[in-house]
Amino acid sequence: MSAQQLETDYLIIGSGAVGMAFADVLLTETDANIIIVDKHHKPGGHWNDAYSFVTLHQPSSFYGVSSRELSNGTVDQVGLNKGLAELASGAEVMSYFDQVMKHTFLPSGRVKYFPMCEYQGHGQFSSILSGKTYQVTVNKKTIDGTYFKTSVPSTHTPSFEIAEGVEFGPLNDLPDLLEPRDGYVIVGGGKTGIDAALWLLDNQIEPDQITWIMPRDGWWIDRKNTQPSREFFMDTMGAQATQAEAVADAENVDDLFKRLEKGGVLMRLDPNIKPQMFHGATVSRDELSQLRRIKNVIRKGRVTRIDTDKIHFGDDSIATTNNTNHIDCSARAVPVTETYDVFQGDKVVVQTVRSYQPVFSAGFIAHIEANYDDEAIKNELCKVVPLPNHDTDWLVGTAAQMRNQMRWSQEPGLRDWLLSNRLDGFTNLVQANEDNTPEQQEVLMRLKTAAPKAGANLPKLMAEVMQIMAARQANS
Numbered sequence: 422m423s424a425q426q427l428e429t430d431y432l433i434i435g436s437g438a439v440g441m442a443f444a445d446v447l448l449t450e451t452d453a454n455i456i457i458v459d460k461h462h463k464p465g466g467h468w469n470d471a472y473s474f475v476t477l478h479q480p481s482s483f484y485g486v487s488s489r490e491l492s493n494g495t496v497d498q499v500g501l502n503k504g505l506a507e508l509a510s511g512a513e514v515m516s517y518f519d520q521v522m523k524h525t526f527l528p529s530g531r532v533k534y535f536p537m538c539e540y541q542g543h544g545q546f547s548s549i550l551s552g553k554t555y556q557v558t559v560n561k562k563t564i565d566g567t568y569f570k571t572s573v574p575s576t577h578t579p580s581f582e583i584a585e586g587v588e589f590g591p592l593n594d595l596p597d598l599l600e601p602r603d604g605y606v607i608v609g610g611g612k613t614g615i616d617a618a619l620w621l622l623d624n625q626i627e628p629d630q631i632t633w634i635m636p637r638d639g640w641w642i643d644r645k646n647t648q649p650s651r652e653f654f655m656d657t658m659g660a661q662a663t664q665a666e667a668v669a670d671a672e673n674v675d676d677l678f679k680r681l682e683k684g685g686v687l688m689r690l691d692p693n694i695k696p697q698m699f700h701g702a703t704v705s706r707d708e709l710s711q712l713r714r715i716k717n718v719i720r721k722g723r724v725t726r727i728d729t730d731k732i733h734f735g736d737d738s739i740a741t742t743n744n745t746n747h748i749d750c751s752a753r754a755v756p757v758t759e760t761y762d763v764f765q766g767d768k769v770v771v772q773t774v775r776s777y778q779p780v781f782s783a784g785f786i787a788h789i790e791a792n793y794d795d796e797a798i799k800n801e802l803c804k805v806v807p808l809p810n811h812d813t814d815w816l817v818g819t820a821a822q823m824r825n826q827m828r829w830s831q832e833p834g835l836r837d838w839l840l841s842n843r844l845d846g847f848t849n850l851v852q853a854n855e856d857n858t859p860e861q862q863e864v865l866m867r868l869k870t871a872a873p874k875a876g877a878n879l880p881k882l883m884a885e886v887m888q889i890m891a892a893r894q895a896n897s
C-alpha cells in the first residue's frame with residue numbers, strides 16, 4: 422500500500438497539552454496550516470490515561486491553550502483545596518481539549534487532526550488501526566510535542582518484580598475495590614503517591630492502615646503561592662520576594678533550603694527528614710496536614726521485588742500480606758533529563774522555558790517561532806529551564822528562569838505579549854499597578870531589591886550545587 426501524500430506548513434507530533442498550546446498560538450498569530458498527529462484517540466495526551474480522581478495540581482486558570490479559558494474563576498468552597506482557585510479534574514481537562522479541537526482548531530479549516538496515528542519520523546506516520554501510511558511534505562517545521570515523555574502509572578512498566586498472587590496495580594484501580602483489605606501500600610513518594618494517600622484517607626481508610634514507600638522525600642510547593650489572581654497577591658508575590666531574598670542571603674545550599682522552608686516557599690512531609698527530590702509537586706496546607714497523619718513511611722530506597730509476604734529493598738525487606746493492596750505510584754511523571762536547543766533548523770523541540778510550566782512554555786515558544794526569523798536569537802529567547810529531579814534542581818531551575826525573565830524584559834513587545842497571555846499567570850502581578858495597596862507595593866519593592874542581590878549570590882550557590890551533584894554521582 423503506497424503512502425498518501427500530504428502537505429502542510431507545520432507538522433505537530435503530539436496532541437497533549439504541549440502540542441495543543443503550541444498549535445493554538447500558531448493559529449492565532451500566523452496564517453499557517455497545521456497537521457497534528459497523535460497515538461491517542463482524543464487530544465489531551467496523558468490525561469487520556471489518568472486515574473478517575475486526578476486533578477490539576479496548579480490552578481486551572483493558567484493551564485490549557487492561550488485562546489480559551491479553562492477555569493470558571495471559582496474558588497473551592499469545600500475540600501482540601503478550600504479557599505484556593507479551582508483545579509480542573511482529568512475529565513474536565515479532556516473535555517476542554519476536545520472542545521478546543523472541535524470548536525477552534527478544526528473549524529478554522531487550517532488544522533488537520535490524525536488521532537490513532539503513530540509518527541515514525543521523516544514526515545511519515547501511519548494509522549494504528551488500519552495500517553494506512555501517510556507521507557507529509559512539511560513546508561516550514563516539524564514540532565516535537567513529545568519531549569516530556571510524560572509517564573503515568575497506568576501505562577508504565579514498574580522497575581521491580583511482582584510475584585504471582587500479589588495484589589498490585591496502578592492507582593487507577595482504587596475506585597474499583599469492592600471489599601476491605603488488610604492494608605494499603607503506596608509505592609512512590611511523588612505526586613501520584615500523594616494523590617493515592619489523599620484518596621485513601623478521604624475514603625475512610627485509617628492512617629495506620631497505610632504504608633507509604635518513599636525512596637526519596639521531596640520538597641513540595643505550597644499551592645497558595647501559585648494563585649495568579651489579585652486576591653492572592655500577597656501570597657503569590659510574597660513568595661516570589663521571599664524566594665529572591667533567600668537566594669540573595671543564603672550562606673550555602675543548606676541555608677537556602679532553611680530560608681525557603683521558613684518563608685513558606687517549600688514544604689516537606691517530615692520536618693526531620695531532609696528531602697533529596699524536587700519535582701515541582703504542589704499541595705495545599707490542608708493536604709499536607711492530612712498526609713502528615715500517615716506515620717508508617719518506609720525509607721529503605723527503591724523496591725526491588727514484591728512477594729505475597731514481603732516487600733524487598735535489595736537485602737532489606739518489610740512484611741506484607743496477600744490481602745494487602747499494593748498501589749503503583751512509581752511512574753516518574755516526567756522522566757527526561759537531557760536538554761536540547763529548542764530551534765534546530767526545520768525542527769522545534771518544545772521544552773520548558775519557565776520552571777515546571779510546560780504549557781506556558783509551549784505557547785511562548787510558538788510565539789517566538791511565529792514572530793522571529795533569526796534562529797540564534799530564537800534560541801537565546803528560549804533557553805531551556807531544565808526539568809527538576811534532585812532537591813538542588815530547585816536552584817538550577819530558578820537560576821535559568823531568572824536569566825530568561827531578565828532577557829525577556831529587554832525584548833520590545835514581549836512584555837505586552839506576556840501581559841496579555843492567559844498562560845502567563847504572573848507577569849500581570851509583577852507590574853506596578855496604581856490599584857496596589859501600600860503593602861503590595863512593599864512586596865514588589867522587596868522583590869526588586871532582592872533580585873540583583875540574588876543574581877550576585879547565584880554563582881557561589883551554583884558552584885556548591887555542582888559539588889553536591891558530583892559527590893552524589895560518585896556515591897551512586
Ligand SMILES: Cc1cc2nc3c(=O)[nH]c(=O)nc-3n(C[C@H](O)[C@H](O)[C@H](O)COP(=O)(O)OP(=O)(O)OC[C@H]3O[C@@H](n4cnc5c(N)ncnc54)[C@H](O)[C@@H]3O)c2cc1C
Pocket residue numbers: 434435436437438439440458459460461465466467468471475476477478479480484538539540541566567568569570571572573754755777778779780
Ligand atoms: C497527574 C498529573 C498532573 C499534572 N498537573 C499539572 C498541572 O496542574 N499544571 C501543569 O502545568 N502541569 C501539570 N502536569 C504536567 C504535565 O506533564 C503537563 O502539564 C502536560 O500535560 C504535558 O503534556 P505533553 O503534551 O508534554 O505530554 P503528553 O500528555 O504525554 O502528550 C504527548 C502526546 O504525544 C503523543 N505521542 C508521543 N509519541 C508519539 C508518536 N511517535 N506518534 C504520535 N503521537 C505520539 C502521545 O500519544 C501523547 O498524546 C501534570 C502531570 C501529571 C502526570
